[in-house]
Amino acid sequence: MPAVTLRVFRGDAAAGGFRDYRVETEPGMVVLDVVHRLQATQATDLAVRWNCKAGKCGSCSAEINGVPRLLCMTRMNLFADGETITLAPMRAFPLIRDLVTDVSFNYEKAKQIAPLRLRAPEADGSYRMMQEDIDRIQEFHKCIECFLCQDVCHVIRDHDTKRAFAGPRFFIKLASLEMHPLDTRDRIDAIRREAGLGLCNITKCCTEVCPEHIHITDNGIIPLKERVVDEFCDPVIWLLRKLRGGPEAPAS
Amino acid sequence: MARDWETHEHDVIVVGAGGAGLRAAIEAAAQGVSVGLICKSLLGKAHTVMAEGGIAAALGNVWPEDSWRVHFRDTMRGGKMLNNWRMAQLHAQEAPDRVLELERWGALFDRTKDGRILQRDFGGHRYARLAHVGDRTGLEMIRTLQDHAVHQGIDVHMETTVLRLLKDGDRVCGAFAYRRDRGDFVVFRAKAVVLATGGIGKAWAITSNSWEYTGDGHSLALWAGADLIDMEFVQFHPTGMVWPPSVRGILVTEGVRGDGGTLKNNQGERFMFRYVPEYFRAETADTEAEADRWYADKTNNRRTPDLLPRDEVARAINAEVKAGRGTPHGGVFLDICTRRPADYIKKRLPSMYHQFKELADVDITKDPMEVGPTCHYVMGGVRVDADSAASTVPGLFAAGEVAGGLHGSNRLGGNSLSDLLVFGRRAGFHAALYAKDRGGQVKVEPSQVESLAREALEPLSRRAGGENPYAIQHELQETMQRLVGIIRTESELREAVGAIERLKERAGRVRVDGGSAYNPGWHTALDLRSLLAVAECSTLAALERRESRGGHTREDYPKADPEWGKVNVVLRRKDGGVTLAREPLPDLPAELQKLLGESS
Numbered sequence: 001m002p003a004v005t006l007r008v009f010r011g012d013a014a015a016g017g018f019r020d021y022r023v024e025t026e027p028g029m030v031v032l033d034v035v036h037r038l039q040a041t042q043a044t045d046l047a048v049r050w051n052c053k054a055g056k057c058g059s060c061s062a063e064i065n066g067v068p069r070l071l072c073m074t075r076m077n078l079f080a081d082g083e084t085i086t087l088a089p090m091r092a093f094p095l096i097r098d099l100v101t102d103v104s105f106n107y108e109k110a111k112q113i114a115p116l117r118l119r120a121p122e123a124d125g126s127y128r129m130m131q132e133d134i135d136r137i138q139e140f141h142k143c144i145e146c147f148l149c150q151d152v153c154h155v156i157r158d159h160d161t162k163r164a165f166a167g168p169r170f171f172i173k174l175a176s177l178e179m180h181p182l183d184t185r186d187r188i189d190a191i192r193r194e195a196g197l198g199l200c201n202i203t204k205c206c207t208e209v210c211p212e213h214i215h216i217t218d219n220g221i222i223p224l225k226e227r228v229v230d231e232f233c234d235p236v237i238w239l240l241r242k243l244r245g246g247p248e249a250p251a252s
Numbered sequence: 253m254a255r256d257w258e259t260h261e262h263d264v265i266v267v268g269a270g271g272a273g274l275r276a277a278i279e280a281a282a283q284g285v286s287v288g289l290i291c292k293s294l295l296g297k298a299h300t301v302m303a304e305g306g307i308a309a310a311l312g313n314v315w316p317e318d319s320w321r322v323h324f325r326d327t328m329r330g331g332k333m334l335n336n337w338r339m340a341q342l343h344a345q346e347a348p349d350r351v352l353e354l355e356r357w358g359a360l361f362d363r364t365k366d367g368r369i370l371q372r373d374f375g376g377h378r379y380a381r382l383a384h385v386g387d388r389t390g391l392e393m394i395r396t397l398q399d400h401a402v403h404q405g406i407d408v409h410m411e412t413t414v415l416r417l418l419k420d421g422d423r424v425c426g427a428f429a430y431r432r433d434r435g436d437f438v439v440f441r442a443k444a445v446v447l448a449t450g451g452i453g454k455a456w457a458i459t460s461n462s463w464e465y466t467g468d469g470h471s472l473a474l475w476a477g478a479d480l481i482d483m484e485f486v487q488f489h490p491t492g493m494v495w496p497p498s499v500r501g502i503l504v505t506e507g508v509r510g511d512g513g514t515l516k517n518n519q520g521e522r523f524m525f526r527y528v529p530e531y532f533r534a535e536t537a538d539t540e541a542e543a544d545r546w547y548a549d550k551t552n553n554r555r556t557p558d559l560l561p562r563d564e565v566a567r568a569i570n571a572e573v574k575a576g577r578g579t580p581h582g583g584v585f586l587d588i589c590t591r592r593p594a595d596y597i598k599k600r601l602p603s604m605y606h607q608f609k610e611l612a613d614v615d616i617t618k619d620p621m622e623v624g625p626t627c628h629y630v631m632g633g634v635r636v637d638a639d640s641a642a643s644t645v646p647g648l649f650a651a652g653e654v655a656g657g658l659h660g661s662n663r664l665g666g667n668s669l670s671d672l673l674v675f676g677r678r679a680g681f682h683a684a685l686y687a688k689d690r691g692g693q694v695k696v697e698p699s700q701v702e703s704l705a706r707e708a709l710e711p712l713s714r715r716a717g718g719e720n721p722y723a724i725q726h727e728l729q730e731t732m733q734r735l736v737g738i739i740r741t742e743s744e745l746r747e748a749v750g751a752i753e754r755l756k757e758r759a760g761r762v763r764v765d766g767g768s769a770y771n772p773g774w775h776t777a778l779d780l781r782s783l784l785a786v787a788e789c790s791t792l793a794a795l796e797r798r799e800s801r802g803g804h805t806r807e808d809y810p811k812a813d814p815e816w817g818k819v820n821v822v823l824r825r826k827d828g829g830v831t832l833a834r835e836p837l838p839d840l841p842a843e844l845q846k847l848l849g850e851s852s
Contacts, residue, residue: 012769028496030611040722044773045766049294052462054502055607056391057297073610096433097770107295107402107410115403116358127355128367134360138385141360141392145296180358 004076006038007086008046012097018086025076031085032060032071035099047098055211058146062099063088068148068209071099090151105156106147109166112194113173117185129181136219140176142212143169149206149216155199166195168206172220178227188231191224198228255705257437261694262288262407263687265427265442266680267414267469270298271390271669272652273448274397275350275676276683280446281404283684288440289401290409290429292449292464296398299450299462300672303390304505304603306372306382307673308666309347313364314371315379315550320344321847322378327667328848330376330561331631331660332531332802333817334482337840338638339658343667343674350673351383359396361385373510376561376664378535379550380510387505387603393669412438414468415778416704417445417476417648418696424476424647425694428704432775435768437705441694443687446641446679447473447634447650448672452486452786454725456627457733460492460503466779467786469654473634474785474825478643481656481820482632483786484793485803487663488738490515490565492626494583499611501626504586504604506665508621509558511600512547513588515569516620517577523584524557527568532560563662563802566625570738573624583624589617625738629668630786631659631803632793635822641679647686651679656820661802711764711777718763721777728755728780728787736791741807745795752788759784789830793821796832 003022010019023038032053039046050060053072060071065079065086079085093101121127149168150156156167166174174195178187191197202225204217214220231237264280266273269291277289291298310323323344328335351369355361361383362370371380385392402408411432418426418439426441449469453461474480491504509515517523525543528536536557537543543556558565569584578584588597594617598605601616608614608621633656634643641649652672659667711721735748759780764773799813800806819834 026497028612029498033498039772040720040726044720044722044764045771047770047772050463051293051297052299052302054302054499055610056388056603057293057301057462059293059297075610100770102433103294104410107408110399111402113399115400118356126352126368129360129363130367131363134363138360138362141385141395142388143395144301144391145395177358180360182356182358 002081004034005084006034007084008038008098009088010046010098013095016095020084029076030072031064031074031076031087034076035071035087047096047100049100056144058144061090061146061148061151063090068151070146070148070211073211090147092151092153092157103147106145106150106169109170110173112166113170113177114185114187114190116177116180116183119182119184127182133181137176137179139214140172140220142214143172144212145169146211148209148211152205152209154203154205164196165199168200168216168221170195171197171200171224172214172216175220175224178224188227192228192232197221197224255437255709257439257701257705259439259441260288260407260409261441262286263442264288264444264446264680264683265290265440266446266448267427267472268298268448268450268652268654269295269408270300270448270450270652271393271397271672272676272679273298273446274394274401275673276446276448276651276680277406278397278401278404279677279680280684281406283681283688285684285687287406288409288442289406290412290414290427290440292411292413292468294410295408296394298394299464300390300394300669302460302462302503303393303669304387304503305374305507305510306384306389306666307347307351307393307669308374308377308381308664309351309383309670310344310381311348311351311369311371311383313368318379318381323347323381324844325847325849326377327664328660330664331662332812333660334801334820334837335660336638336657336838337844338838339675341844342638343658343671346674347670350670350677354393354396354673357396357400359392361392372507373547373559374506374665375509375559375565377666382510382666384507386599387507387601389669409438413775413778414472415708417472418700419476420695422477422646424645426696428701430708432770435771435774437708439696439701441696443690443694444647444649444683446683447648447654448652448676448679449654451630451653452790453627453629455728455732455783455787455790457729458492458501459627460489460501461627466783468782469650470633470789471782471785473643473645473648473650473654474789474823474830476645476648477825478645478648479635480632480789480823481635482661482793483630483789483823484797484821485631485661486627486790487562487629487631487803488566488625489628490562490569490625491586491623493612494579494622494624495581495612502607502611503626503628504621504623505601506562508586508588508601508604511588512591513586514556514558514591515565516585516587517572518579519577522558523572523577524560524565524568527564527571528557528560529564532564536560561662561664566738567805569625579622581622583622585620586623587620589619629653629663630790631661631663632656632790639678640682641675642682647690649679649683651675661804708778709768711762712768712774714761714763717761719758719761721762721764721773721780724755724759724762724780725776725783728752728783731755732787736794739805739807740794742795745791748791749788749795752784752791756784789823792830792832793823796821
């Protein structure tokens with residue numbers, strides 16, 4: 001394969017812009033291979049975050065021609081001959097350098113999710129779970145925390161509401177706990193208020209960019225919205241809550 | 253060019269946040285000490301995330317005949333008896349509890365029909381023993397541990413690389429590190445340090461290992477005065493991807509064979525039947541019919557040779573390719589498409605389906621995979637006390653791949669994840685106890701820090717000329733691949749020693765552009781020191797051991813030698829260099845000897 005032109009963002013929070021590089025390619029390469037070759041030969045200090053180069057760790061997230069993708073799972077044969085490939089850091093997160101962003105927002109959100117509160121075991125001390133009862137949650141557990149769904153989500157990307165909004169990655173985390181056969185915690189109020197589920201208006205952008213093909217919206221967010229509606233809009237539950245004195249405060 | 257540094261103080265610091273590091277940090281925190289967890293990458297990205305097939309633990313859910321005794325026996329035989337027997341015993345005894353504990357923390361393993369944890373077949377294991385989640389078990393494990401750990405009051409220092417351990421007299425008193433985002437130095441004062449840094453596979457060109465695997469913990473321990481053992485034993489996983497070139501080395505789980513896949517050469521022959529060694533002959537099927545029946549009926553049939561331990565299978569593939577019976581791209585075929593229905597393959601091996609489809613344009617439900625050996629794991633590591641994971645340096649502990657002993661000369665698949673849990677917990681527990689007993693203040697000598705900081709900044713401050721760190725790293729990987737690979741011989745090992753020495757000299761002149769903030773060139777330059785150190789240790793130990801055993805095959809000494817079966821090769825630092833010694837293995841108690849059946 002011939003050389004390609006990579007247009008790469010270089011710079012930090014203070015200053016930066018795109019620079020063009022010509023890099024030789026070989027058949028079968030992914031974008032991360034080309035970035036590594038650029039790094040080894042022309043731009044030794046080019047900042048890029050990566051670990052496994054096998055689509056399993058979710059480190060090398062960036063925006064390729066404007067689309068949030070993993071650098072290691074984007075084949076070069078996806079692009080037309082002679083096409084310039086533009087590489088930019090994820091826009092939703094503060095820039096550190098070049099293609100690397102500060103994703104600590106996500107780690108803060110993760111800490112706010114209360115851990116599993118275990119139910120009592122069976123009489124023999126074990127926990128039995130049927131495969132069909134965990135299939136859905138196992139789909140959510142495929143998440144590699146690449147945060148591409150967070151990057152593309154317009155609530156995070158375009159609005160300054162980060163504090164009250166957990167984002168799609170943590171909606172499926174909450175869904176996986178809410179549906180977990182061993183978890184006894186009532187999470188609906190936290191999902192509505194602290195995680196800000198109501199701000200999601202189901203545009204499915206998150207689902208489209210998920211490299212693990214998790215049905216974030218259909219299988220995670222919508223069922224959670226239904227549970228919130230059931231608990232907060234059902235008149236019978238509403239009345240019972242009034243009599244009981246409000247929902248339980250979320251405990252940690 | 254001196255610089256200031258920030259200081260953190262913890263009772264225990266854990267270096268590395270894969271399975272072993274996370275489990276150690278959780279356990280240390282549970283003992284009530286303050287814990288700092290230092291990870292080279294972001295939390296949750298460590299190499300554990302790539303583990304595929306499962307966690308070996310004798311739960312007995314699928315085969316009630318299974319027990320810790322059988323698991324112990326399989327582990328010892330897989331390691332050709334060079335294992336530290338006490339580690340192998342503790343590992344087999346405690347693994348089931350560690351797996352059940354993960355389940356209580358939220359892990360969701362695949363289930364049996366009656367709702368218990370399902371177990372799958374893997375190489376060298378007598379019974380289906382691996383608790384798993386499809387072929388992404390490592391992801392489930394690391395996420396479960398990570399989500400549990402963030403609620404335990406552990407301070408996590410992400411994208412922070414430890415460059416040197418600090419010592420106060422003969423004791424460890426902390427670590428000197430740098431933060432990637434700002435490029436600033438950090439000093440950790442600590443009463444005890446747990447190393448959980450994983451392996452050394454990035455010293456080879458074809459590897460399943462991620463960028464982090466540069467032998468940091470092995471080198472930190474060696475430089476701090478600890479013993480390393482068994483560094484000649486490097487596992488080449490039989491099945492890595494071979495095509496296209498850019499994905500060469502990416503792992504193809506042993507679960508493919510565990511779930512019925514079989515290896516074939518370009519004649520369509522299931523060649524593994526020709527490579528059954530005497531050592532495993534009595535327990536291995538000798539016809540295809542028996543091998544195929546074994547999956548469903550283990551009582552009346554013997555194991556398929558496709559699931560011999562990894563060292564045996566890797567050598568066999570190597571020999572087939574050399575004999576001209578390989579695939580167009582220099583591997584062999586791994587066929588599951590003619591053996592199992594498409595739905596089954598997609599359900600059991602979703603990541604493999606996805607990986608081949610996206611990276612190689614191969615649909616594994618329709619076509620065979622092309623696979624070949626890839627550097628995967630180092631059996632050797634820091635010499636530890638089996639019960640406490642303590643190294644030979646006071647205050648320094650090690651667990652997981654960075655520790656040596658459990659796996660002997662060859663590790664069985666699935667025994668790594670269980671190793672991380674069992675010995676991660678033990679290391680965290682004993683490091684916390686040590687820190688409590690030690691009490692008092694921890695002193696760090698500022699002049700020691702200043703000199704380390706100056707040394708670390710050298711690649712950034714050199715002006716004219718200088719070596720490119722990526723070029724040196726690349727040359728080292730090619731050297732190790734060519735000269736210290738699956739099959740070794742004295743002349744090539746000597747050539748490697750010379751080449752490594754020359755690369756060390758060049759690494760001393762390495763120069764990088766840019767500043768210290770998130771500069772991969774600088775990071776690569778700093779990693780070179782540990783990468784070269786472990787490459788040297790592995791090569792010297794390989795030269796020393798004049799026999800073939802497990803993950804160490806000498807063309808010039810092709811047989812296992814009973815005398816060599818009684819000793820470890822021990823490496824330790826002396827006068828700026830490395831010395832080698834042969835030291836006897838601990839004696840195996842008679843009651844455990846009985847569990848092993850026939851000996852080698």
